[in-house]
Structure formats: structure tokens, C-alpha cells
Ligand code: 5AD
């Protein structure tokens with residue numbers, strides 16, 4: 419590697435854009451942490467950058483199109499300044515590989531999600547004038563990806579507060595990859611086989627984050643509730659065990675985990691959520707469809723009945739739990755009656771919210787090989803809108819049920835939803851999330867940011883609770899927030 423220590427050169431500027439899931443946000447944080455050690459600092463001005471990085475997503479075509487058009491737009495920057503290094507990282511890098519160089523010849527590095535620890539080295543090489551570089555994980559004989567670089571454990575320990583949602587909220591990877599192979603999904607092909615990180619590495623990272631002032635951690639895994647690690651003495655260490663241990667860490671006051679696979683929603687996990695007060699009573703458990711035939715072709719390995727049984731078990735175990743879901747509409751062979759079954763499931767399930775996606779055929783997936791993408795775009799769109807309208811009505815009803823009640827909110831910062839408040843009075847407003855992941859907006863001052871406050875809810879939309887900070891006493895003219903119960 420080049421020695422940068424000799425000349426006290428000015429800082430190199432890094433511009434980075436991230437699309438996709440929380441795993442990608444975390445990956446970007448880790449890459450930036452590494453590049454800071456190499457003398458980079460962040461810039462928001464792409465024109466001034468010495469390195470431009472895109473962390474990409476392949477889950478739907480739309481996410482890829484966005485990146486290819488961004489690459490098209492920055493071609494002129496490269497023409498003007500051939501020294502700028504352009505990198506494509508993440509899922510699309512793994513999926514498209516050298517195709518990216520063909521479609522965008524001004525790209526210098528292509529780095530898959532399993533090889534991100536190599537970004538600094540590759541950037542240094544191309545900036546020193548070497549030809550474009552690619553680092554992707556290789557496919558094994560059976561078609562699955564080779565195990566991700568062994569360096570990821572130390573790699574995960576470098577953190578970069580400036581890249582987090584807020585300085586007091588952080589993601590922690592507990593597992594990588596996915597072994598479920600749902601037929602529509604590109605993730606197993608781009609992020610490789612499922613691997614759980616050792617508990618000690620995760621706990622050390624959680625302690626480090628707590629020392630940096632983090633109060634809320636979100637444990638990440640493609641199917642986070644499948645987490646399992648075999649301890650040296652042969653015992654199995656599961657997500658419920660991990661939650662218990664993270665719960666013991668002083669300073670961390672709220673713990674979330676995403677995303678869950680329905681079949682792995684075990685009782686020990688539900689009991690841990692019920693019994694550990696710091697664990698958010700919020701579970702994201704994607705159903706994807708409400709039709710058995712579609713679920714079979716998606717290879718989800720459950721039926722609508724067993725999904726609903728699981729949902730009932732969640733609600734019987736954890737009082738006041740909020741559940742959210744994902745749905746794909748217009749999957750191959752989805753007929754009007756099968757879509758109506760999904761409508762039925764959404765109607766019955768009372769999800770806090772659902773993310774609804776139009777099916778996007780992905781190269782390299784089983785569904786793309788086996789089934790035709792046979793639902794017309796207009797039909798996908800209509801089904802998407804219809805399902806969304808139903809879910810929105812349910813979310814609104816659910817949120818209105820909170821009017822008059824008190825919620826505990828971790829204050830994240832100034833609100834962008836301010837002007838959406840019915841009868842908005844123009845005061846400064848803050849936003850944060852409740853323990854069940856609902857968004858709350860209320861009047862307040864900046865010193866509440868990073869604090870937990872109790873908020874009395876007095877209005878609601880489908881996505882937001884509106885209220886005011888609860889006060890129990892008045893000292894002179896200042897109102898003090900109540901102590902959380
Ligand atoms: N097309 C549309 N949506 C998809 N998802 C995953 N793969 C696809 C696809 N090929 C959705 C699923 C998943 C969420 C992250 O994205 O609902 O839960």
C-alpha cells in the first residue's frame with residue numbers, strides 16, 4: 419500500500435451516496451470510517467470530490483436504474499478531472515460486476531458487499547494511476563457465494579458517528595448473508611451464505627458504541643431472528659440470548675432488531691421481547707403475500723394460516739406489540755383472486771405499517787429462471803395502490819387510537835413533517851420514535867435531542883403521532899418534562 423505518512427498533504431475529499439437497506443447504511447459508515455484513517459474527509463459537494471462512491475442496491479430494478487443514471491451524470495466530472503476516483507460498491511457491484519465498467523467506463527473500482535474492507539487499498543491503487551480494479555466474492559461450484567472475507571469482524575469495529583442516522587443511534591450487524599433463497603430475492607446471490615457473528619464481537623461493538631454516547635442500537639440481519647452461534651462449549655447462542663446480553667450494557671437504552679423471518683419467530687425470542695424493557699415492542703415480520711399458491715412459488719416455506727398463527731402468538735405473548743410487514747404485488751402468476759387473498763390478510767392483520775413493492779424480476783434468482791414476469795405493470799401499480807390505501811386506512815385508525823395517551827419518545831431532531839400537522843401553529847417542532855417505532859412530532863427545544871421524553875398525543879395521521887411533551891410541574895415560567903415511568 420502507498421505510504422501517505424511522508425508528506426503532510428491536505429485532506430482528500432470523499433463524496434458518498436447510499437441507496438438500499440440499513441445494511442447498506444451501515445456498510446457506508448464502515449467504509450467512511452476506514453477512509454478517514456487514510457486521510458479522507460467527507461464532502462457534500464460532488465464537484466470538489468477526490469473520490470466519489472456509490473453504495474448500491476439490487477433488490478429492485480428501480481434502485482439499479484437510479485445508480486446507472488447517476489453514473490451517467492458524473493461522466494463529465496471525470497472528463498474535467500481525470501484524477502477523481504469513481505467507485506461502485508455494494509449489491510449491484512456484486513451482481514453486475516464487469517458489466518458496470520462496460521456501461522460506465524469512467525468507473526475505477528467495483529467492490530461487492532463482501533469485499534468492502536478492500537476499498538481503501540483499491541482506491542489508493544487507482545489514484546496512483548493503476549487500471550480499474552474489481553473485488554467481488556466468487557461463486558462456488560454449487561453456485562453459492564464464497565464465504566465473505568474473514569476480515570469483516572475487525573472491519574465492523576471501526577465506526578463513524580458522522581454517518582449515523584443520529585449520533586446516538588447506531589446499527590450493529592449480527593449476521594451477514596441469507597440462506598433462505600426466496601425465489602424472487604437477489605440477496606443470497608449478492609450477499610452470500612448466512613453467517614452469524616460471534617457474540618463477543620457484537621457485544622464489544624455495542625459497548626464501544628455505548629461509550630461513544632449511543633443510546634439506541636438496531637441489530638441487523640437479513641433474517642435477524644435466525645441468528646445462531648455455536649459457543650466453544652457446544653451450546654447454541656440465539657438472538658434471545660444476544661438481546662439479554664446487549665440489555666445488560668449500561669448507556670444503551672433501546673434495542674431494536676430487523677428483519678425477521680416468520681418461521682424463526684420462536685417463543686424464547688418473543689419472551690425476551692416481552693421481558694426485557696429496553697427491547698422495543700416492535701417486530702418487522704414480512705409476509706410478502708396472503709395467497710398460499712404465491713407463497714409456495716416464492717418458496718417462503720409457510721402458509722397464510724401458519725403466518726397468522728405466528729401473528730396471534732406474537733400478540734398473545736407481547737402486550738401492545740406493533741408488527742409491520744412487507745408485501746410484493748404482481749409476483750409471477752399472481753391472479754386477481756390471489757391478490758384478493760393478500761388484501762384479506764392485510765385487512766385482518768392490523769399491521770402498524772406495511773412496505774408494499776411491485777415485483778421486479780431479478781437476474782440470478784430462481785423466479786427469474788422458472789417463472790414469467792407475467793403481471794402487466796399497470797396491474798402491479800393498481801394492486802400496489804389498492805393495498806397501500808387499505809394499509810394506510812388501518813395505520814390511521816391505529817394511530818388515532820393513541821390520541822389522549824402518553825408515549826415515550828427518543829428525540830431525533832427537528833421535524834420535517836411540521837407543516838403536515840393539522841392546525842400547525844408555526845412553533846419549532848421535534849421528531850422522534852416511540853418504543854413501538856411510531857413517528858412522533860411535538861413542540862420542543864433543541865436541548866431535548868438525544869433525550870427520552872414523554873409525549874401526550876393529541877392528533878394523528880397515518881404515519882405520524884402529534885403531541886406535546888408531558889409536564890407535571892411548573893417552575894416559574896419553565897416547564898419540565900416528566901420523568902419517564
Ligand atoms: N421485487 C420486488 N420486491 C422485492 N423485495 C425483495 N425482492 C424483491 C423483488 N424482486 C422486497 C421484499 C423484501 C423487501 C426488502 O423488498 O418485500 O422484504
Ligand code: SF4
Nearest residue numbers: 438439475476477509
Ligand atoms: Fe440491502 Fe438487499 Fe438492497 Fe442489498 S439488495 S442493499 S441487501 S435491500
